[in-house]
Amino acid sequence: MHRSASTVRHAASRATALTRQLLAFSRRQALNPTVLNPNRAVTDVEQLLPRLLGEDIRVVLALAPDVGNIRVDPDQLNQVLMNLAVNARDAMPNGGTLRFTTTNVTLDDTTVLEHAAMRAGAYVAVTVSDTGVGMDETTKAQVFEPFFTTKDTAKGTGLGLSTVYGIVTQSGGHIEVDSAPGRGSTFTFYLPRTEAAEDLAPPVRGPETPTYGTETILVVEDDGDLRQVLQEGLEALGHVVVTACNGTEALQVCREAAFDVVVTDVVMPEMNGRELSERLTVLYPELKTLYMSGYTDDIIGPRGVLESGLELLRKPFTVEELARKIWEVLHARETLSRQLEIDTRKELIVVRPVEQVAYRNIVDSATSVLRHPLYDASFSVLIDLRGVRLGLGPREVEALIAALETSDLKPPSRVAVLVDSPRETALVLLYKQRVTFHATQVFSTEEAAHEWLGQCM
Template sequence: MSTQNAAAELLANLSRQVPGVIYQYRLFPDGRSCFPFASEGIREIYEVTPDEVREDAAAVLARLHPEDLASVFEGIQRSARELTTWDREYRVVLPAAGERWLHGTARPERLPDGSTLWHGFIRDVTVQRAATEQLLRLQAAIDNSITGIATAGLDGRVQYVNRAAQEFWGLADPAQAIGRLANEFWDDPDAARDAFARVLATGHDERVLRARQRSGEVRLVQARTSLIPGVDGAPLGVIASFLDITEAEANASALRLREQVLTTSLNAVVIADREGRMLYCNPAFKRLWGHGEDDDLHGRHALTFAEPSATSHLLEELSARGEWEGDLVAMRRDGTPFDVRVSANVVRGEDGRPQYLMASISDITEARRLEERLHQSQKMQTVGRLAGGIAHDFNNLLTVMKGYLGLVRAQLAPDSPLDNDLSEVDRAAGSAAMLTQRLLTFSRRQAITPQVLDLNELVRQLQSMLQRVIGEDVRLEVELEGSVESVRFDPNQLEQVLMNLAVNARDAMPGGGVLRIRTAPHVVGDAPSPRFPDAGPGRYVELMVEDTGHGMSPEVRANIFEPFFTTKASGVGTGLGLAMVYGAVTQNGGRIAVETAPDAGAAFHILLPAAGEKPTSRGSPGSADEPGGTEAVMLVEDEPAIRALAARVLARKGYLVTSFGTGAEALAALDAGAAAPDLLVTDVIMPGMHGRALADAVCDRYPGTRVLFVSGYTEDVIGPHGVLDAGVDFLAKPYSVTTLARRVREALDRPTDAGSG
């Protein structure tokens, strides 16, 4: 083989090892072109053989992409004119491989005939270009990411930061970060070093770090760091991505706080969709409606938790006005109704359209009950002020009327025809006195003298009288629990309470029935009593008066204790009986509750605190002894008619009576040498000197003097004078001559240390 052939063979072998085509391209002056030499690589690059293009390059030129054809020719012409290197990337469309990217470079020379010959190399760069484009896309994504991204070498020095990291750190140029230790950018370098060490050891780390910006502001970031693997698997460095979560964490903290507020709120809170289906309710809502913490109420319609009649138009009004506030009757899980106050509003989205419905709900059952009690109390005060305003004068008039009636009747012969007439007048005066007493009782202004009573004994004493009141058609049943303790109550008022309840029961049973009176001990522990929720812990006595009558509707039940309220026909009753019962019970420290329903009778439950003392002995109700005596009685009364009446009654009973119109007159008489009185009978409220001051002055002079206070004023007027205190003798107007005589005797017979002023 010749040397020339050996060289050609060597060149061919070498060119076959090159990933591309080594070629010569010749452009003739007349525009013809060819490839005088092309290595075997042209078969893959252009899908032609060297022989096909040795005389004519048309087969190669036909492979050029139509969009790149002009630029390729323009580059060849420029290179030929200027004899500069031709270097270009362009596309070809191959029959088998399709569209491919090629990169060609060639250096030209001018031949003697004027043609240009290029010596060059062309290779397929389709894969490299795709990789480059992918890298560019990744770079664009990294540069435009809102997440900060940085890389560092295994020595911890920064090699790259993207635009988000540059802006986060406040760097004018990314180069300001290159070469610096990564932990310099964190507020807690130790935490940063620990993260770097962890990623080197495990390949991964994720944590929240505090970053100090160039401005000095400290921000919270969520950072994730990983190793960058090399081609051989060995790590090249680390890459860290981080996101500023300062606002997100603040929002999350605020959200957690709001969730805690909702969870611990005493008010029930519910969130529903626009149709009212529940999306959320807090624990208070579940507790209020009697559900357990684990009960799933999601999807339930919010309005099913209230009475339909109260909520029929609620959603429409809420949607129309955007808010709604009002009171509703809600229904607990067990069907129990209760009062709630609802404040609801529509939550709108950024587009202004309704998104959710939200409501805050509070239980106002107790508040409503207290409002009703306050309203009732205010009514009692109003009527009480009216009653108290007339009580004094009215009682004085009745005292004179009843007193002189008693004197006149005492002078009549037993068979006098006038006695019946005077009895009717006396009965009318008694009714007027009872009416005044009832007005004062329900308004809790009547002057009372509570005593420690055996409740069972008092009921027994009244049993025959109660049977006469209710008539033969009503059977009286009495069930007295022997273990009940004594109670503290004004005995006269307690008699009136039982009489009024008996009359009320009789009227509720026009066709007859059963009236049952029961007593029983009642103990209230730490848990509230269902029937008497405002009763504190302690021992009580419960008095129950039950009938089998027609019962009451809820509407009637709500008003029975109001003064002048009655369901009876006009002219039957005054509407004060139950109001008096309520006033007497509450004035004596008790509580009253009623259980009733239409056609189911009524049960009045009276709860009285146990006195814890031995009962005071007392005579049978209605005893009318009229004892007299010979003691000296000083009578002080500013009303002349009453003064004359009382003096006359007491004188007829044998007492030595001296009477005066004012306290000053009485003291002047004593200073002038009048005999010391055994008993001072004095009105409480008088012009100049009140009765209490007079009693103190008389008792200072004569310590053994007993005192009996008399008044027609209401409790709130005379109470501050101490005349209603335990152990003090007091007589309320109007009184009969019998009562006056008995109370004077009782006061004189009382030991001096108890009855003196």
């Protein structure tokens, strides 16, 4: 059933707004600060809360009309407000009142002593209070510690308030909590006030690419709220979306259905996004992968998703930005395939990649060669890797061989590889030692490679 265009736009817009607020943040994430008014941020978040809180919780805003501006990353500020709202919701299982307050605060050398770790100066104080169950002193002392939680493991990771603390601190602010059993909780965070005018410049957009589509997408995300929002937003744009909460579930889902692309978080428990993609590529060589993450390079780099040729979308993003990136991933021409030459007269296939080539490129290029209408398994293949760095390791070499072995496509019987660096030579020799379905030789000159190929014919 097709939804009307207005319904699609409305759902996409709502999901886009929700996504911007619900994306998970790390305390080590890079900041993108801008000057904004906190009242605007609170008002924006308040519009999203009915869906998040339910009907039993009343939201009250008490915003000072003269409150000053602050310099902060707007997405991270929204994340702070959302996390505090979720914490309040969980503290009021039978309903209650959630109150947001903003006010200007100036601390002098005397009053600053009442606030540990703060300096004298002009601040904006934002208070989020609830009428929930409250906390005892022991809980209060640990409330900002990572992985500390009083909730069931199915309901919380213990990172929500730790993330709040990290964002506020990294933004040059300070946060305090006042609570007692049966009296609710009040969180107040202070951010430095600035005299600069609010930055209302519209975001700069790149070239437009289609957002509406009909592709079948698997979204792998361990955050339940975000997973639901991404599914709703992409479905509103016409896509067919299936979700999985971790790598194990994603592997099972892929055995039951076919997908055009997998959109996966990078940092997940048990199996990270790169490991999932490698396993899926062995089973389904043509399946595309788009990674998404809100972590900085020092966190995701060791997981192998920063290599050239891999597609990564940085959080925070909107559903429309995600849809455009999916379109680019599905329709981009791969570097390797652009360097493909097939000479049917000489029965020779030549592949000349450039610069750095990642595992995903190699698998996609090999698939495109084997499916090319001019391809014949009796042809010889020459791969010129001179001046090229392979974004591979021994595990990827093994996975590449497994992908070719399990494919329904017949690989060529002989492959000559030109290399000019010790590292790439070692990787190709490893491939040669392990592969059994064709003869492979390594050469340093094109003349020697052609001579060997000619003798094999």
